[in-house]
Amino acid sequence: MTSTADAPRSPGRPRSIRADEAIIEATLDLLAEGSTIEALSIEAIATRAGVGKATIYRRWAGKDALLLDALRRLKGVMAQPAGHSVRDDLVLLVGAIGKNVDPRAAKIMPCLAPAVNRSADQFQLYQNIISPRRQLMREVLRRGIDEGVLRADIDVEVTMALLTGPMLIQRVLQWNPDLDEQSLPERVVDAVLEGIQVR
Amino acid sequence: MTSTADAPRSPGRPRSIRADEAIIEATLDLLAEGSTIEALSIEAIATRAGVGKATIYRRWAGKDALLLDALRRLKGVMAQPAGHSVRDDLVLLVGAIGKNVDPRAAKIMPCLAPAVNRSADQFQLYQNIISPRRQLMREVLRRGIDEGVLRADIDVEVTMALLTGPMLIQRVLQWNPDLDEQSLPERVVDAVLEGIQVR
DNA sequence: GCGTTACGAGTCTGACCCGTATCGTATTTC
DNA sequence: GAAATACGATACGGGTCAGACTCGTAACGC
Known part of the structure; x- marks a missing residue:
């Protein structure tokens, strides 16, 4: 779960919502194109989303957590x-x-x-x-x-x-x-x- | 398909039937133990079967061909x-x-x-x-x-x-x-x- | 015994990937 | 404008694996 919580407002640049979307979409796209769950790599997702790997790791602990969110979106x-x-x-x-x-x-x-x-x-x-x-x-x-x-x-x-x-x-x-x-x-x-x- | 064909008899040492069996069994065992198809590696199969990698490549073109034979055995x-x-x-x-x-x-x-x-x-x-x-x-x-x-x-x-x-x-x-x-x-x-x- | 082929074990190159770190830059609060 | 945090890009060490290859050895036909 991305912390879209009720944070009182932290300093610094806020996380890009577009990046959130792009990552989830890229994940679902790659899966739909025939990639298996385990063949799916963070690197491939990042490239497809036009995003740095760090941007993904900043949001999710790993592939499993990301997949969980992505699949939730699908339901x-x-x-x-x-x-x-x-x-x-x-x-x-x-x-x-x-x-x-x-x-x-x-x-x-x-x-x-x-x-x-x-x-x-x-x-x-x-x-x-x-x-x-x-x-x-x-x-x-x-x-x-x-x-x-x-x-x-x-x-x-x-x-x-x-x-x-x-x-x-x-x-x-x-x-x-x-x-x-x-x-x-x-x-x-x-x-x-x-x-x-x-x- | 392993060529158990009607070859007139080729010179040299014949292929070991025990190796054939061991490779197929190792493949099925690893799958049954929870390995996914794509997580399954030729190296792991060879090790499990007590066989050199070359022995597998001598018989099958790749993982797919091996799996095909292994699954056939299962039916x-x-x-x-x-x-x-x-x-x-x-x-x-x-x-x-x-x-x-x-x-x-x-x-x-x-x-x-x-x-x-x-x-x-x-x-x-x-x-x-x-x-x-x-x-x-x-x-x-x-x-x-x-x-x-x-x-x-x-x-x-x-x-x-x-x-x-x-x-x-x-x-x-x-x-x-x-x-x-x-x-x-x-x-x-x-x-x-x-x-x-x-x- | 000689040529041929298979054997298990191992090595090597080139991929690909993970997860972290570090760039220079951009965006936000105070 | 300074501190903080985000961004995309890229480099890094560590890992796994595919396939082709090399050993010395073993089993077969002639």
């Missing part, structure tokens, strides 16, 4: 279900999976998969990001049960995995190139709702 | 559905997702996620590995339709994503730590079969 606002139709809310939530405001996110997200399971810290960070989103879906499912739209005997957690999984593997892994991503949320939700068995 | 045999019950076959196939004979696979697989989408070559390799498995599941679903167990109007491709996704995100990303992986295949298959909607 979009959470989708807000309308609350009318359970099906429509689920389509909205499923469609929001792995979708961020920043178009670079699509390229960057797959890189995070390995990082997430390497250290407990990063795993926790990841869980912190997705758990409110999971909670949102959980509430919609519970509401569906309460309203009598969904069966009362379903396993909510498994159902969430059912809805999330297909979207995630498609967006992050491009699991099946022939699958149309555009219509996938709707089709997934409907399939899960109706089941595939003959009745 | 287990494909599950073979019994063909009696569609449900049981699906449970078997879903349970086999991301599950390999080699226990190291579980640690290694997440690392491949980013690599897969970096280059067209690696993406193709990945598709080559999973597409026969996808075909297997596709056939089971078609059989289910033919036998009248599954509805004829389902989208087979979406259904496959539905069955595969939850298992994959759980095994590869540990998406939800609270989800019991053991019973997941059965629960996923049943949920997809029956749907979650009140009927």
Whole structure:
């Protein structure tokens, strides 16, 4: 976190906000262009941002801290279900999976998969990001049960995995190139709702 | 590919099969111990395998070629559905997702996620590995339709994503730590079969 | 036993990178 | 205008690694 705090005003030249921006942007750009997290070097970021290395080290302790800030910037606002139709809310939530405001996110997200399971810290960070989103879906499912739209005997957690999984593997892994991503949320939700068995 | 071909017999000392094995094993071991693909160095592999660097370069053009062979080794045999019950076959196939004979696979697989989408070559390799498995599941679903167990109007491709996704995100990303992986295949298959909607 | 090839171990050059320090300059407060 | 802090640029020592190379030795066919 860059100290944009309420400092009473320190003497000397203040830190350039443009440099802050340039560094974060350069980081995200390089990642989106295909660099892996660990292949990403401070030197490359500095050059790309048109900034001296010292300017980066003055703000962040190291690559990890910088990445943390950069990725935070990437996270979009959470989708807000309308609350009318359970099906429509689920389509909205499923469609929001792995979708961020920043178009670079699509390229960057797959890189995070390995990082997430390497250290407990990063795993926790990841869980912190997705758990409110999971909670949102959980509430919609519970509401569906309460309203009598969904069966009362379903396993909510498994159902969430059912809805999330297909979207995630498609967006992050491009699991099946022939699958149309555009219509996938709707089709997934409907399939899960109706089941595939003959009745 | 190591040339274990049908060479008529070349003069000189033959390549050591033990060295071949040791190099591949060292590679997989290092990956399973948490090394990332790109952090993995030929030098480290050579040291771990008790082998000279030249011995590796004599066999493979570079890290990529070596990794290709190593990962090939990792892929287990494909599950073979019994063909009696569609449900049981699906449970078997879903349970086999991301599950390999080699226990190291579980640690290694997440690392491949980013690599897969970096280059067209690696993406193709990945598709080559999973597409026969996808075909297997596709056939089971078609059989289910033919036998009248599954509805004829389902989208087979979406259904496959539905069955595969939850298992994959759980095994590869540990998406939800609270989800019991053991019973997941059965629960996923049943949920997809029956749907979650009140009927 | 001779030519050939492989072996493990090691060396060497040239990259690239980290994190710190030091330039001369620019911008701010007092 | 002086002190303080920032800036971009660049140099530094210390580190890792790729690949090509060199040892002396080992295993094979003829």
